[in-house]
Amino acid sequence: MLRKVGFLGPSGTYSEEIALSLYHENEARLEPFSAIDAAIRAVAAGEVDESIVPVENSLEGSVNITLDTLAHDVDLYITKEVVLPVRHSLLTKKDGNKNIAVIVSHPQALAQCRKTLGKLYPQAKLQPVDSTAEAARIVAAGDGRYAAVGSAKAAEIYGLKILAGDIQDNIANSTRFISLERQPVRQVQGNCKTSLVCQINGLRPGSLYNILQEFAAREVNLTRIESRPARTGLGLYIFFLDMEGSTAESNIAGAVKAIEEKCLWYKNLGSYPVYHTGK
Numbered sequence: 001m002l003r004k005v006g007f008l009g010p011s012g013t014y015s016e017e018i019a020l021s022l023y024h025e026n027e028a029r030l031e032p033f034s035a036i037d038a039a040i041r042a043v044a045a046g047e048v049d050e051s052i053v054p055v056e057n058s059l060e061g062s063v064n065i066t067l068d069t070l071a072h073d074v075d076l077y078i079t080k081e082v083v084l085p086v087r088h089s090l091l092t093k094k095d096g097n098k099n100i101a102v103i104v105s106h107p108q109a110l111a112q113c114r115k116t117l118g119k120l121y122p123q124a125k126l127q128p129v130d131s132t133a134e135a136a137r138i139v140a141a142g143d144g145r146y147a148a149v150g151s152a153k154a155a156e157i158y159g160l161k162i163l164a165g166d167i168q169d170n171i172a173n174s175t176r177f178i179s180l181e182r183q184p185v186r187q188v189q190g191n192c193k194t195s196l197v198c199q200i201n202g203l204r205p206g207s208l209y210n211i212l213q214e215f216a217a218r219e220v221n222l223t224r225i226e227s228r229p230a231r232t233g234l235g236l237y238i239f240f241l242d243m244e245g246s247t248a249e250s251n252i253a254g255a256v257k258a259i260e261e262k263c264l265w266y267k268n269l270g271s272y273p274v275y276h277t278g279k
């Protein structure tokens with residue numbers, strides 16, 4: 001049976017691009033979902049074996065729906081990280097269209113192009129939709145006043161023209177995607193990371209320091225700390241921590257165990273390999 005891999009659809013999203021870079025046609029059946037949290041929940045429900053979702057962008061920061069769903073709604077593990085350089089284009093039905101009234105796209109994609117779009121099309125209204133490919137589909141079905149922020153591949157799939165290329169506000173624009181599965185990776189080798197999410201007793205002075213010192217004392221390199229609301233009261237937070245290395249290494253395993261013992265609440269998100277797409 002083919003492996004089922006979920007992604008934010010329809011066809012032509014950046015999430016699908018990652019799935020296609022990871023699996024050959026005969027290895028996996030790709031399943032589109034209309035929302036990121038639906039793709040994540042489908043893994044937990046056993047409808048797919050894995051889902052690929054964005055977690056962070058270099059211009060816009062965290063994809064909150066991914067972090068919040070992972071922390072509060074499911075018990076899944078990160079099994080891969082893939083970083084994709086994201087180059088957006090403005091897609092329309094007609095070449096040289098000067099009459100753009102509405103620009104549609106995923107909110108993260110619109111935010112990544114906000115300055116450039118403001119300069120090129122100050123009159124246009126920015127309208128969020130479910131994904132960049134859904135935006136391309138809407139433009140293909142609508143009248144000529146609509147344009148979409150999306151990939152060159154989406155232009156090809158939906159028969160659109162590229163009105164402007166590289167419209168992201170920064171050439172280094174890239175998005176970090178993760179694969180989520182019900183079981184963790186057993187043996188991780190090479191370039192890898194470990195992630196966890198925890199809640200500390202934030203009412204006590206020095207409680208974050210108390211956690212961080214466990215990493216410093218063992219020379220563990222934290223690559224990211226992100227806080228999100230704990231959802232139990234204003235001013236109460238959970239922390240997502242990413243570190244270099246896997247729990248097969250004794251210093252990482254020691255730090256993770258110490259955090260588990262010190263925290264009010266804790267979830268190990270696993271150790272996993274890190275890839276970069278070669279573009």
Ligand SMILES: O=C(O)C(=O)C[C@]1(C(=O)O)C=C[C@@H](O)C=C1
Pocket residue numbers: 008012013014015016054057063086106108109130131132133175
């Ligand atoms: O809509 C898409 O193409 C997606 O894959 C979603 C998404 C995101 O949510 O960050 C992925 C990469 C880009 O940063 C813009 C949009």
